Amino acid sequence: MRPIRLPEPPSVGTLGMPEIFEGGVYSVIRRAVIIGNGFAGTENQSIGLVRALGLSNHQSIYRVTRPKGGINEWLHWLPVSLHKTLDYIIRRICGYSRYPVIVSGKKPVHLPSEYGVSAGLSSLLEADAKQIATMARETFEKDGPLLVVASGRDTISVASSIKRLAPGNVFVVQIQHPRSHLNRFDLVITPKHDYYPLTPQAQEQIPRFLRRWITPSEPPDSHVVLTMGALHQADAAALRNAATAWHDELAPLPKPLVVVNIGGPTRHCRYGADLAKQLTVSLQNVLATCGSLRISFSRRTPHKVYDIILKELGHHSKVYIWDGEEPNPHMGHLAWADAFIITADSISMLSEACGTGKPVYVTGADRCKWKFLDFHKSLQERGLARPFTGKEDMAESWSYPPLNDTAEAAGRVREAIAERGWRLQC
CATH class of the missing domain: 3.40.50 (Rossmann fold)
Incomplete structure (x- = not known):
C-alpha cells in the first residue's frame, strides 16, 4: 500500500x-x-x-x-502542605471543639x-x-x-x-x-x-x-x-474605562490633582508614626501648589499612621481622604491624577503609577533595605520616580517612557x- x-x-x-x-x-x-x-x-x-x-x-x-487561627499564625512560614498537615494533627490531638481559634489582623x-x-x-x-x-x-x-x-x-x-x-x-x-x-x-x-x-x-x-x-x-x-516591577492590570484599556467611570467625580477637581497612596511597613521597609509625621509636614508644604490632594490607605496601613494623617490633614479644604468604603477609587486615581506620592513599601502601587508616565514621588525609601532599596535605585536610574522631599512644585510636570512590564x-x-x-x- x-x-x-x-x-x-x-x-x-x-x-x-x-x-x-x-x-x-x-x-x-x-x-x-x-x-x-x-x-x-x-x-x-x-x-x-x-x-x-x-x-x-x-x-x-x-x-x-492556609489554616487560620491559634498556633497557625506562627506556622505561616512553613511550606503550605506541611502547615496543613500539622494543623490536621493538632486538631486531631486537641479535638476540633477545643482547638483555639484566634483570628489575628493578618487576613x-x-x-x-x-x-x-x-x-x-x-x-x-x-x-x-x-x-x-x-x-x-x-x-x-x-x-x-x-x-x-x-x-x-x-x-x-x-x-x-x-x-x-x-x-x-x-x-x-x-x-x-x-x-x-x-x-x-x-x-x-x-x-x-x-x-x-x-x-x-x-x-x-x-x-x-x-x-x-x-x-x-x-x-x-x-x-x-x-x-x-510587579505585573498588574492597569493597562491603557483599563485606564480609559476608569477615566469614564470616574469622570463625574474626578474631572471637575482643581488641578493639579495629586494622589497619595500609603501602604504599610514590611520586613525590609520599616516605618510607623515617624514617617507619618514627616509625610504630613511635607504634604502641608506642597499644598500651595496642589489644586486637589486625595489620600488612600491600604489594608496594611497601621492605625497610628492613618490617625496621624487624618488628624493633621483631614480638615483641609484641598484634601480628600478615602474612607475605605466601596467603590475603591484606585483605578480612577491612576487615570485622573496629575502626579503621585507613594510610600516606598508598595512595589505594586509604584509599578502601576510608573505605568502611566506621570510624575511619581516616593516617600520612605531611605527606610528600606535589601532588595527594596535596589528596586528604588533602579526606578530612579531609569527616571521613573523621584524622592519626595516636600519642596516640590506639584504643578511642575515631567514624564518618561511608561513602565510596561506586563505587556x-x-x-x-x-x-x-x-x-x-x-x-x-x-
Whole structure:
C-alpha cells in the first residue's frame, strides 16, 4: 500500500490555512487557570498577565489557602502542605471543639470588584493539583492546552505539581521567584531585584554560612523573564474605562490633582508614626501648589499612621481622604491624577503609577533595605520616580517612557508558547 502523502501547506502569510497544518485544536491555548493565595498584590499579577494575553473571558481562579487561627499564625512560614498537615494533627490531638481559634489582623486581602473577581474566598475553588491536572488531560482533545499562571510562595508546589502530572497538556508560568528548581516551570517571571542576592553588595551583607540558603543561587537562564516591577492590570484599556467611570467625580477637581497612596511597613521597609509625621509636614508644604490632594490607605496601613494623617490633614479644604468604603477609587486615581506620592513599601502601587508616565514621588525609601532599596535605585536610574522631599512644585510636570512590564512579559510568554509549538487564541 502506498503511503498517504499530505499536500504541501500554503505559503506563509496565506489566509485560511487548514488546521491540519497549524496543529489544529490541540495546539491552541484558549483558556487559563490562575492559582492565587488570597492576597490582592500577588493575585493581581496573575490576573494582569492573563488579561494581557487576551484570556480574561476564559479564566478560572483557584486559591491555595492556609489554616487560620491559634498556633497557625506562627506556622505561616512553613511550606503550605506541611502547615496543613500539622494543623490536621493538632486538631486531631486537641479535638476540633477545643482547638483555639484566634483570628489575628493578618487576613488575606480580597480583590476589589474592579479586578473582576468576586470578593469572598467561598466563591473560589480550593487549588488541587491533581484535580486541575486531570481536567487538563481529559479536556485536551476538546479544548486544547491549558495555560496555568501562579503567583506567590504558597502556589509554587501546586503549580509545579500540575506541570509534573500533565506535562504535555499545560503551559505553566510562575510569577515571583520560586526560590529553587526553576526547571519545574515552563516560564518564570520575576523582578530583577529578586536577583539582588547575587550582587557584590548583597554578598557583603550575607554571612557566608547563610549564602546557600539565600535565593536565587544562580543567574537567570533563558526561561526566566526579568521585569522592573510587579505585573498588574492597569493597562491603557483599563485606564480609559476608569477615566469614564470616574469622570463625574474626578474631572471637575482643581488641578493639579495629586494622589497619595500609603501602604504599610514590611520586613525590609520599616516605618510607623515617624514617617507619618514627616509625610504630613511635607504634604502641608506642597499644598500651595496642589489644586486637589486625595489620600488612600491600604489594608496594611497601621492605625497610628492613618490617625496621624487624618488628624493633621483631614480638615483641609484641598484634601480628600478615602474612607475605605466601596467603590475603591484606585483605578480612577491612576487615570485622573496629575502626579503621585507613594510610600516606598508598595512595589505594586509604584509599578502601576510608573505605568502611566506621570510624575511619581516616593516617600520612605531611605527606610528600606535589601532588595527594596535596589528596586528604588533602579526606578530612579531609569527616571521613573523621584524622592519626595516636600519642596516640590506639584504643578511642575515631567514624564518618561511608561513602565510596561506586563505587556513585555506577555510578549515573552507568547514567544515561549510558540517555541513549544502552540499558540494563543487570537
